[in-house]
Amino acid sequence: MSTTKHVLTTIDFKQLPLFKTGKVRSVFDFGDMLLIVASDRVSAFDFILPTGIPGKGAVLTTLSELWFNKTKQIVNNHLITTDVKQFPSQTTPYHEFLEGRSMLVKKTSLVPVECVVRGYLIGSGWKDYQQTGKVCGIDLPEGLKQAGKLDTPIFTPAFKAEQGEHDENISFEKMGELIGDSLATKLKKISLDLYEFGRQYAESRGIILADTKFEFGLLEDEIILIDEVLTPDSSRYWAKTDYQEGISPPSYDKQIVRDYLANCGWNKTEPVPKLPEDVIQKVSQKYHEVESLLSN
DSSP states (O other), X not given: OOXXXXXXXXXXOTTSOEEEXXXXXXXXXXXXEXXXXXXXXXEETXXXXXXXXXXXXXXXXXXXXXXXHHTTTTOOBOEEEOOGGGSOGGGGGGHXXXXXXXXXXXXXXXOSEEEEEEEEOOTHHHHHXXXXXXXXXXXXXXXXXXXXXXXXXXXXXXXXXXTTSOOEEOOHHHHHHHHOXXXXXXXXXXXXXXXXXXXXXXXXXXXXXXXXXXEEEEETTEEEEXXXXXXXXXXXXXXXXXXXXXXXXXXXXXXXXHHHHHHTTOOSSSSOXXXXXXXXHHHHHHHHHHHHHHHO
């Protein structure tokens, strides 16, 4: 199980050249390389919570490294190393904080489309199906149930919005207009292949991979898998023992946080409430549990 010495919610490395900051990660620029640092921050309902989840950033990094190494035969990825001793020398004063939660990666040209693959009818896909009989414009058979397994996984891309805005579901045809039909076709196949590999591997560990999203970049016209991959933040995992159709099965992610915030009387405006200690520990346990199941 991966551990870190700190619950890191603020990444303020003034001596390092900041590239961008997201809800969970901060990225630093080293020319043709980037340093991605995963904090322990957790977001819900478009707010970053004031409370961190112990070990979360380390779990995301450990699992991304695991999947990057396992999927090289499908597509190359941007990972160079997670060994802080091999990071640029400017990072040395921060090694205590970077250890276990950081990846040095190749810098690529970002493809501005999230490649989403859904194998089960859940979340926004279930809502879409109830209203239209489709998911992101893709026709599905009548009579499917919540959390039902789809006969064939479906590819439902989304246009990557600017920070702070919602990603927009788009058709495959629209994806082709945005990035070119040839690249769109290649990314669709790679994404479906990655999902199928992840699904089979997870199933062998007693876990269902319900859906996931991938991001890609281009490096000298080569397609590169980037960001994080098949983590509990980018994927929906269920325990096979908890799975049944007709309900939303409990997932190995921050669902506990969303459930608490939805039922604590918060009106979804500032200030964001602090999480109780028991909720923090339950969420941390979920992240570490899925890491342990997938890693061992």
